[in-house]
Amino acid sequence: MQVYSENGDLGSAKAIFDQIPSHNVVSWNSLIAGFSQHGFMSNADEIFARMPRWSSSSWNSMITGYAQSGDLAGATAMFDRTPEHNVISWNALITGYSDNRMIPEAKGVIFDEMPRREEVSWNALLSAYAQAGHVHLARSTFERMPRHDVVAWTALIAVSGQNGQLEEAEVLYDLIPERDLVAWTALIQAYGVNGQLTESKRVYALMPERNRVSHTAMIIAYSQNGEVVQARKMLDTLPDPDQSTRTSMIVAYAQNGYIKDAREMFDSIKNPDVIACNAMMEAYSSAQMLDHAKAMFDSIKQKTLVSWNTMVAAYAQAGNLDEAKSIFDSIPHKNVVSHNVMVVAYAHNMDLAEARRIFYSMDEKDTVTWTAMVAMLAQHGRLAEAQELFAKMPYRNVVSWNSLIAGMASCGHGMAAVRYLYVMRNEGAKPDHITFMGILIACSHVGLVEEGWTHFTSMQGDHGLIPWREHYCRMVDVLGRAGQLGAARELLETMPFIPDVGAWGSLLGSCKTHSDVKLGTRAAESLLQFDDQSSGPYVLLANMYSSVGRVADALAVRNRMKARGVKKQPGVSLIRVDGVLHRFVAGEASHPRHQEILSELSRLQELMKKAGYQPDTKAVLHSVLDEEKEVLLSYHSEKLAIAFASIACEPGTPIRIMKNLRVCSDCHTATKFLSKLLQREIIVRDGYRFHNFENGTCSCGDYW
Structure with a gap:
């Protein structure tokens, strides 16, 4: 019966239970534990109520079950009903609150009130801080512990690894007096999550013995580093993979986009528990298969x-805020993760006011909450507010630093991003691969070539981080955008990866900017070998030809697009006014105030021309007269959005626009004029970066 329960086959477990002629407390408790551990609390309640007498294990199973299902009120009520509290019941409540990210309650209401604390109690609190990413609190708790067992050491190794502090994790591992399988496994995970797959494999090979947990850790390490085939080979070496191991493979497939394989693995589980179902739901969500999710x-x-949180996140990521809010409101017992998902959802969909409202209404915030809000403010160009909030963060991890650096980079504050890297290191935080992605983007946006090279080469030399393909692509971009096309091409051709879409795309964009038609044509043709149905390479190549007066070649590229059935992706701009999100598509007339917008756009066009604006008709591929090209340019989506804001928003208020494509040269020039004429700050987040227009200038310094 216990075997069936542990493997989620509760029907078989119940059938065996019913066949037992005389039930003792052990059989009752085994059945309760099976149902409660797999989330079937109504069944567990029914069985608990039928028991002729209860033992401490009965009460503790119910407390744990309620806590694991997120019903902390039920867990607390059951705890209060317990005739006699032992250390297990106290620890169950600590773990329940901790797992639901209610760390202050776990510490202040439960741990501090415990009449007697054992190693298990200290470990429960330490693990709570570790799971929430509170490195400093985890360390201080560790230092206060009267004794350290391998569980405590392992928890500290795990939180250090998860927060990018790999050297700290290695030192801690070396200090463990006696290592067990869990400690070895923790080091495998620390290396895996930090991109050090070779080290994960080395540690795995050195293990004196292995179990399913260590096998699962290697499966996860392979998947985190994109090695799905190796992850599956690892799974296939096991004689009879259990449900937990199969679930880790579902996650591996999902993380790497293999949804069909994830479903096949899910179907191989005889009685999938709620953890496996959640993993499959997450897989569908990541693939935008909302109906299946x-x-x-x-x-x-x-x-x-x-x-609940996975489903809220699925709708939120798809931009369906109404459904996300509906599911969120239906959650019976919300935790900090539930609120975090909604903060990100609103911010991602440009509703910063609602994101702020939820953030400041939260009774408890974890590192993820603070980091999410900093990231969202930075991504929406609110750098001063992001920096202020960052300074108030009680604890920071590498993700927090990366969010601020990335925000600075996307807004064109390259030197500020680099300065934060130095501050980060001075405060003891270890930069990771994502940190250097942000730094290279920052250098690319403002032309810091020498700075870019320095940090690119320091990754491996000073930090032991082997650059990813994406780092090489970013460095190609740094060089190319600065006009060093020869050096960019040389790096592209000599990097230890086959150049992909990202690398050739960076080079093509730079060739267009600097009018290197020969190299640009080669880059475009290389791009089209990967995907000849994507409009991007055609458009860039045609624009490059057009910019140097080769109109016939530009039209030939356009005709080639037509012959292959390739359509240019339309420009889409979003702007939120009075809480309502308005969508503008280049050339479309679907907005209810379309005629008013056109009238205002015409007025603004006249004012701009009087101020010296001259349309850049080279940006238009159509074979029409320049007068007609000017009309086509005027219907670009961001101009429609600005005209709408001019008539719909209070005078002087900032205009914030999100656009899917990179802003064209004509719209960039026009928006500079409009910021001065309207006396408004205009912030445009295009497909590449932020542009902050004010009084006729742009934060990018015309370097984009």
Whole structure:
């Protein structure tokens, strides 16, 4: 019966239970534990109520079950009903609050009130801080502990690894007096999550013995580093993979886009528990298969908080805020993760006011909450507010630093991003691969070539980080955008990766900027070998030809697009006014105030021309007269959005626009004029970076 329960086959477990002629407390507790551990609390309640007498294990199983399902009120009520509290019941409550990210309550309401604390109690609190990413609190708790067992050491190794502090994790591992399988596994995970797959494999090979947990850790390490085939080979070496191991493979497939394989692995599980269902739901969500995700969600009889939060995130990431809010409001017992998802959802969909409202209404915030809000403010160009909030963060991890650096980079504050890297290192935080991606983007946006080279080469030399393909592509971009096309081409051709779409795309963009038609043509043709149905290479190549007066070649490229059935992706601009998101598409007339917008656009065009604006008709591929090209330019989506804001927003208020494509040269020039004429700050987040227009100038310094 216990074997069936542990593997989620609760029907078989119940059938065996019913066949037992005389039930003792052990059989009752085994059945309760099976149902409660797999989230079937209504069944566990029913069985608990039928028991002739209860033991401490009965009460503790119920407390743990309620806590794991996110019903902390139920867990606390059950705890209060318990006739006698032992250390296990106290620890169950600590773990429940901790797992639901209610760390202050776990510490202040439960841990501090415990009449007696054992190693397990200290470890529960330490693990709570570790799971929430609170490195400093985890360390201070560790230092206060009267004794350290291998569980404590392992928790500290895990939180150090998860927060990019790999050297710290290595030192801690070396200090462990006696290592067990869990400690070895923690080091495998630390290397894996930090991109050091070779080291994960080395540690795995050195292990004196292995179990399913260590096998699963290697599967996860392979998947985190894109080695899905190796992850599956690892799974296939096991004689009978259990549900937990198969679930880790579902996650591996999902993380790397293999949704069909993820479903096949899910179907191989005889009685999938709620954890496996959540993993499959996340897989569907990552692939934007919302109907499948919702069907999986609806099929889960006893939903955990992870189930609810995953479904909220699925709708939020797809931009369906109404459905996300509906699911969020239906969550019976919300935790900090639930609120974090909604903060990100609103911010991602340009509703910063609602994101702020939720953020400041939260009774408890974890590092993820603070980091998410800093990231969202930075990504929307609110750098001063982002920096102010960052300074108030009680704890920072490498993700927090990366968010601020990336925000500075996308807004064109390259030197500020680099300065934060030095501050980060001075405060003891270890930069990771993502940190250097942000730094190279910062250098690319403002032309810091020498600075870019320095940090690119320091990755491996000073930090032991082997550059990814993406770092090489960014360095190609740094060189190319600065006009060093020869050096960019040489790096592209000599890097230890086959140049892909990102590398050739960076080079093509630079060739267009600097009018190197020969190299640009080669880059475009290389790009089209990867995908001849994407409009980007055609458009860039045609624009490059047009900019140097080779109109016939530009038209030939356009005709080639037509012959292959390739359509140019339309420009789409979004602007939020009075809480409502308005969408403008280049050339479309679907907005209810379209005629008013056109009238205002015409007025603004006349004012700009009087101020010296001259349309850049080279940006238009159509074979028409210059007068007609001017009309086509005037219907670009961001100009429609600015004209709408001019008539719909209070005078002097900032205009914030999100655009899917890179802003064209004509719209960039026009927006500079409009910022001065309207006496407004205009912030445009295009497909590449932020542009902050004010009084006739742009924050990018015309370097984009």
